[in-house]
Amino acid sequence: MNLVVVSDPKLADEILHTKGVEFGSRRQNMVFDIFTDKGQDMVFSIYGDHWQKMRRVVTASFFTNKVVQQYREKWEEKMDLVVKDLYRDEKASVEGVVIRRRLLLMQYNILYRMMFDMRFESMEDPLLKQITQLKTERTMLGKSFQFNYGEFMPILKPFLRGYLERCRELQSRRLIFFNKYSIEKKIKALDRDKHNINCAIDHILEAKKNGEINEKNVKHIVENINVAGIETTLWSMEWAIVELVNHPNVQSKLRDEISNILERNPLTESDLDRLPYLQAVVKETLRLHTPIPLLLPHMNLEDAELNGYTIPKGPKVVVNAWWLPNNPAWWKKSEEFLPEQFLEEEGGTDDVRGGRVDFRYLPFGVGRRSCPGIILALPILGIVIGKLVMNFELCPPEGMEKINASERGGLFSLRITNHSTVAF
């Protein structure tokens, strides 16, 4: 297999921007062919009409400023419930709690409210338990050694029969599950009242009714959002919290900024623009702990030129989005957690939401295949981190000085090794 690794900002610009169409496909493999029904989804499909249609439908349903404004109060309510639960939990202030568990419930409630108008009472909710179980099974199969030799040596396919069968069986269970518990209910509700459009799936079903996409595409959109939207944001929350625990000076500077600007008012989405240090904390977290360090692999469908080389069609093209913002040649203190790096450079770097793009900093990618979820992830991260710091001093559990911030890799991800226990 030809592998192209890009670790230079100018070449990242070419791959993602100038030659974004040429390199805008994703590489297929036999396992992802099963998981995506041979490209019926959006995230792993090749660049072309199908992807464009899917991206249009998904963007209109989820990723616009109008949608953010429609839901931001709901997000804030769900975050206030996290704060309330932490105040109520006696263990939280001394022994500490594994904060990821509570944030996981919050993040599912945020996305499922937007997608299906649904909510889960607790992590013990049987439906949520099934969703997370199915997700874990898929992660395990995607990480399996058999996945790797299937991708690199398809000639060994006969030996993979059992593994591929498990992938097929799991995928079919996942799609049946999403259909039964969320999509079908919504179809029935729309049949009863076609004007009852109040969440993303209603818009997506409308696009299906208009013939823009088909039934399989609908299921795969739901599946894509489940895969792309939950864990990425959670890993970043975990990293931000751990870095704030391990850097009490940053934490108190952040608390001072929030209390000076907001005084005693609650933090809302509309305040984020007035809180540059909070934004810098989020950016610095994504710089030092890039959740998808190599982006998702890109691919050129036809032979292409890059930096004087001919890249034969069909390679795996990865942009090293971790190295670009961690290369000491371009960042003064690349190994430290130092949000000030973003304040000093303000105006020079992309403001992440738009503005001038700096190809040394690409946690969400850039260009056609960049992450559309940025419009949700950044405010969600900013508000939740801000609310926690406003209400609590985030500390290591009693008897510990720091929290272990070591990393481990997944199929596409870089996440914290242990889910941290934090005292509030």
Ligand code: HEM
């Ligand atoms: C793609 C990062 C949150 C939906 C991507 C890519 C990256 C990324 C690096 C691939 C870009 C490329 O290949 O060039 C992140 C990070 C997040 C986050 C760091 C949070 C901190 C979200 C959320 C959603 C989402 C909350 C949805 C609710 C997607 C989708 C794609 C994508 C649908 C595929 C786009 C395409 O192929 O056209 N994300 N993401 N992401 N992300 Fe995110």
